[in-house]
Amino acid sequence: MYERQRLLMVEEQIAARGIRHSAVLAAMRKVSRELFVPESWRSRAYDDGPLPIGKGQTISQPYIVAIMTELAKPEKHHRVLEIGTGSGYQAAILAEIVAQVYSVEIVKELAEEADKRLKQLGYSNIAVRCGDGYRGWPEQAPFDAILITAAVAQPPAPLLEQLKEGGRLIFPQGNPDGYQELVVIEKVNGMFNRQVIFPVRFVPMTGEALQK
Secondary structure, eight states: OHHHHHHHHIIIIIGGGTOOOHHHHHHHHHSOGGGGSOGGGGGGTTSSSOEEEETTEEEOOHHHHHHHHHHTOOOTTOEEEEEOOTTSHHHHHHHTTSSEEEEEESSHHHHHHHHHHHHHTTOTTEEEEESOGGGOOGGGOOEEEEEEOSBBSSOOHHHHHTEEEEEEEEEEEEOTTSOEEEEEEEEETTEEEEEEEEEEOOOBOOGGGGGO
């Protein structure tokens, strides 16, 4: 049942909306999204929308996961940082494509559950840490791409510093209670080029980000 729903999701929600990156489409077809949502929500795992995962957090809409991954321009040798592990679904999608994923989650229970889930699923190329993602993961920097899965008013300076030359930061920018845009910042010749993709809606980034 879930496999059919997953294939339909990719066809109708993702490919139909213009996602063309073959590795992204393959990862979305492969990863069992139902394993990353609470059992009470599994019947809706492939719905075209976000779902609650507890602790006031959500798993993003499948299309948003796909486009954020595609915007990262992932390649097999890449090392990617994710801020906001949640249930681990975005990290799993990335891990199907890139060499190594580092993921930071501020909510201890979610970090522990995601780490256990990802290990059980055999993802040896994902490292999960509980902490405030505002400061990134400096000892593993620089990164080919960084994804933030929570809204921030401004891109955290430490994350910009942890981008490789040519690296891309993908994140929702805006007021947690108001207008937000999905933004890509690319580091080119030491400068940061900004591109707005489209309006989005994410839960706010907590911790140090709220003090900025």
